[in-house]
Amino acid sequence: MTEHILVHDATWIADDATQLRSDMPQQVDNAQSTVPVPRASSRRSRRSTPPTDNAAQLLHAGFELLTDTIGRVVVGKPIPIRLCVTALLAGGHVLIEDDPGTGKTQLAKGLARSVDVPFNRIQFTADLLPSDIIGVTFYERSRSTFSFRPGPVFASIVLADEINRASAKTQSALLEVMEERKVTVDGTTHTVPDPFMVIATQNPIDQLGTYRLPEAQLDRFLLRTSIGHPGHEASLALAQQVDVPDRAASVRPVIDGPGLAELRSLASAIHIAPVLLDYMVRIIEYIRHDETTASGPSTRGLLSLVRCVRIWAAAEGRHFVIPDDVKALAVPILAHRIMLQHQALMSGDTPERTVVRALDNVPVPTVDEAHMEWRNSS
CATH class of the missing domain: 1.10.8.80 (Magnesium chelatase subunit I, C-Terminal domain)
Structure with missing residues (x-):
């Protein structure tokens, strides 16, 4: 039986471009199809492999693991998936723009659920307030003190769904946290979890009930992508699975927080x-x-x-x-x-x-x- 792993905080050693292993304990998960990891054959070959080779092979394996997992959610759209995984591993935020019903939210949820970290979804609407996103300070009468109630932005991955349906004031609530990973409420600064990533979806600006994102906020997104309508074969595959209401709900995490941090740290090599x-x-x-x-x-x-x-x-x-x-x-x-x-x-x-x-x-x-x-x- 092929061995599968859930990537954990580990240093991967590579023999060549197709042989990877981990010297740390591995969590077996036969239910989720992941990247096979053959065992290394000798100490001699491990020592002869340059460190840059190890980094590239580890990043390649982690990248393919994530794209394969998300590819079961969004069918026939490899480029948007690869772009989103690139942003995840680069430590940036993603803006997905397209018409309603093209799978923006499914792609965002699939990406978020492939990583074993806290995840929150914020549905942006015209009446959403900044405090609904970042949290609020309130007075606790029983303790005679003020306390801070964190908003849904306090998660490692935040899905800002239909972000351009909220007013500019509400959209700007994300400016500080997207850049500095911090939120300031009533003069007190609160730090969000690490890693932190915002995956935002938006509809085309010419549709009713939408507001243009400020230039300062657009600049904070690492990249912007779109999905487009599926081709004939992908549409046929989706039609055959019409009884699956939420494809992203079936995604199981294939990498955890420490594993993600390990992959990100190797990019400098x-x-x-x-x-x-x-x-x-x-x-x-x-x-x-x-x-x-x-x-x-x-x-x-x-x-x-x-x-x-x-x-x-x-x-x-x-x-x-x-x-x-x-x-x-x-x-x-x-x-x-x-x-x-x-x-x-x-x-x-x-x-x-x-x-x-x-x-x-x-x-x-x-x-x-x-x-x-x-x-x-x-």
Whole structure:
């Protein structure tokens, strides 16, 4: 029988790209299909494996474990799933935007339930108040003192469902906690659990009852993605499972909090050549100076791109970043941070097209340059 594991606070040792094991105790879970972990064959091969190889292989295994689990909830949409897992492992927040009924909430719930950490859902409505999110200070007559009652934001993963149906004042209640992982109520600061992640869904802004998210809040989302309607085969598979009311409810955790922290800590071992850092900076600068741009990506956007390309490279089985990793993530990470000139909007231009123009015009380093710099640094 194939051995399966629930990733716990452990250091994984790798023999090669297909052999992984953990030297710490493992929790067996045969009911949940996860990544098989063959045993290492010899001490000699373990010692000969570079640390960067170990980090890349561990991140790759954890990434595939999570995407396979969430893929049972959202059928036929591998790219949005991979983007959400990338944000999870990079320690950022996700904004999922699409029409109603496309599976936004199912994707968010599937991602949240694949990790064994506290999870809360907040349904945003027009009458929702900031105190309904962050909590409230109240007077306890029996103790003659003031106490703080935490709101639903005090969880490791928070689903902010239909976030743009609340007023701007209520939306802004998430600004501090998304950036600093803290909440200030009546002059007292309270820290939310670690890890902390907000997964927000929103409907298109042209629909009734929606409010545009402030630019400052959009910038705090690591990336934005959409799902779209399923293809023919995926629609057929969903129709055959019509009696399953909530597909995300069947998801069991495949990684816990310490295991997630372990995976996140390994991202720094993935090498980014200086020539690729320069490439990413030039993309940002091109967008900022584009004639259609009113406000370009912030420094936070650049740092978000750097963090995510490491995860994406490891997900592809590499221990170094190549230009294709940057191209794959540039639009979901940068587009929602771009404000266009009014004339550009009237002519039908979009932030996504602005990013694509930058990718088309900024000189691209060769894979050999990125790989050679990685080899020289190893």
